[in-house]
Amino acid sequence: MIETVSVPLPGREYNIRVGQGLIASAGAEIAPLLRRKKVAVVTDENVGAIHLETLRAGLESEGITMTALTLPAGESTKSWPHFTRTVEWLLSEQVERRDVVVALGGGVIGDLVGFAASVLRRGVRFVQIPTSLLAQVDSSVGGKTGINTSHGKNLVGAFHQPSLVLADTDALGTLTQRDFLAGYGEVIKYGLLGDANFFEWLEENATKMAAGDVDARIYAVKRSVEMKAEIVLRDETEQGDRALLNLGHTFCHAFEAATGYSDRLLHGEGVAIGCALAFELSSRLGLCPQEDPSRLRQHLREMGTKVDLADIPGELPDADKLLDLMGQDKKVVDGQLRFILARGIGQAFVTSDVPRDMVRTLLQEALDARR
Secondary structure, eight states, X not given: OEEEEEEOOTTOOEEEEEXXXXXXXXXXXXXXGXXXXXXXXXXXXXHHHHHHHHHHHHHHTTTOEEEEEEEOOSGGGSSHHHHHHHHHXXXXXXXXXXXXXXXXXXXXXXXXXXXXXXXXXXXXXXXXXXXXXXXXXXXXXXXXXXXXXXXXXXXXXXXXXXXXXXXXXXXXXXXXXXXXXXXXXXXXXXXXXXXXXXXXXHHHHHHHHHHTOHHHHHHHHHXXXXXXXXXXXXXXXXXXXXXXXXXXXXXXXXXXXXXXXXXXXXXXXXXXXXXXXXXXXHHHTTSSXXXXXXXXXXXXXXXXXXXXXXXXXXXXXXXXXXXXXXXXXXXXXXXXXXXXXXXXXXXXXXXXXXXXXXXXXXXXXXXXXXX
């Protein structure tokens, strides 16, 4: 079963295809986009070892030739050196403006390759083939591309919509349990920010999804991208509603910077912790009942993902330093941090009206709990 979610942005319409076997059938999916039967693929060492030859065979079945660049795996690849390497390689492969570049991998590859495509010859088309749960439900959709710098995460980039997204749920079966659960941090976010019924569905079905239930995986990915597509259509360049998609991320990006963008904390794990803190902050501000953050934490613990700062190994900076790192977030406006808070599960909103002292106290208590 293949599900299709459309993103009808005027002049930049594209489909998100969700289901099994999409890497093997990528040739038939991509062929209608091509002016000449040739694509350039960028992947990483881990993903390439598993999926690159399947993709090659799927393309060749439609007479499409493929060249490939394989980058190191990991968040550190989302950087200036590998961005430069990717652009130079694409130029050396003589990729033309009417050609298609393919990003085969997780969020790191998708963000990096999308950014490279956005600047190459002032913009070439690209196809996302996300292989992680996090990338399938979030980063592959909506056109946000970019890299990290020493100043923070995703601070350099561009909005550049893909021409097609192929979310092959079979690829999820190749993930480690930790990587799958990290992606679940982005799935739960959608229920928390705008669909209480989806959150309830996850409470009942997410353990089956984690255990490999195919139908549950397809539904979870499809519902997540439906919600993201709806928000992107309302606010493509994040002037308003799209900021809701950053629920948990103001905290998360600070924690990622504090851990050096290392495997001490994966992005989706940081999102899960950040969502729990955002709901706790909402409760302390009197916006939602205390039962909501408690319910969220209980569900995350049942799933086996990270929930609190105590779950991050190694040393962390003090509360003031974490606040400073939060100040580097892209959502800062006129020096004011913008938070995504909630009036309840499924009722998120954006605000800058959050006392700094209350955030500091929340962080300090979370740090104290590590001791």
